[in-house]
Amino acid sequence: MPATISVKVQREPFDVSAETALLTRGRTDVGALVTFTGICRGDENGQPIAALTLEHYPGMAEAEIESHVAEAARRWPLAGAIVIHRYGRIAPGEDIMMVATASSHRAAAFAAADFLMAYLKTRAPFWKQVEKAGGKSWVEAKADDDAAAARWTGPAGSNDQAAE
Numbered sequence: 003m004p005a006t007i008s009v010k011v012q013r014e015p016f017d018v019s020a021e022t023a024l025l026t027r028g029r030t031d032v033g034a035l036v037t038f039t040g041i042c043r044g045d046e047n048g049q050p051i052a053a054l055t056l057e058h059y060p061g062m063a064e065a066e067i068e069s070h071v072a073e074a075a076r077r078w079p080l081a082g083a084i085v086i087h088r089y090g091r092i093a094p095g096e097d098i099m100m101v102a103t104a105s106s107h108r109a110a111a112f113a114a115a116d117f118l119m120a121y122l123k124t125r126a127p128f129w130k131q132v133e134k135a136g137g138k139s140w141v142e143a144k145a146d147d148d149a150a151a152a153r154w155t156g157p158a159g160s161n162d163q164a165a166e
Contacts, residue, residue, distance in 0.1 A: 003031060005075055006082035006104075009067045011058060013090045018100055025082045025104050032081045034108040036115040038101045044094035046141075052133040054098070054141075056089045063087070063127045070121045074103070077117065078110040085118060087128065120153070 006025055010016070018039055026032050042054050071083050080103055087099040101118045105111040130141040 003029060005080050007071055008084045009064055009071055010086045011063050012088060015097060016086050021084050022102050025084055025102055029081060031106055032104045033106045034111040035102065035104045036111040038115055038119055040098040042092045042094050042096050042098055046132055049134055051094065054092045055131045057129045058089050059127055066127055070118060074114040074117050078105060078114045080105050080114055083114065
């Protein structure tokens with residue numbers, strides 16, 4: 003059965019359970035489903051926030067994410083993958099994004115999800131602004147996110163560790 007691949011960039015909230023059900027419904031080749039949901043925290047560096055605002059370039063963001071999902075499908079034997087990323091104003095407690103990967107075995111599903119998360123945190127074309135009582139500011143990239151993403155920059159297979 004061919005891999006189910008879905009990339010959505012949207013303003014509205016999403017239903018993680020409904021999305022993952024689409025990925026596994028009717029599939030008997032899926033033995034592992036890994037999901038990650040990013041949620042807007044209520045503070046940044048110990049200071050309360052009112053919201054995050056995410057901006058992107060429509061069309062470009064989807065194409066970039068799709069290319070990285072395709073790379074994950076080349077690196078690991080995936081039965082499917084879903085990436086959803088919201089944009090606009092997002093309040094604390096609301097979902098920001100999700101990644102779901104499905105495979106016959108857990109190692110491939112975990113590795114592909116980690117690869118996609120590293121990309122989304124460091125290179126996806128989104129810009130994040132945090133809104134606090136004192137005003138708004140753009141969020142800078144974090145060194146630990148860059149270090150996590152660096153694990154995946156070698157040729158396909160060099161850091162993939164999907165054997166079980």
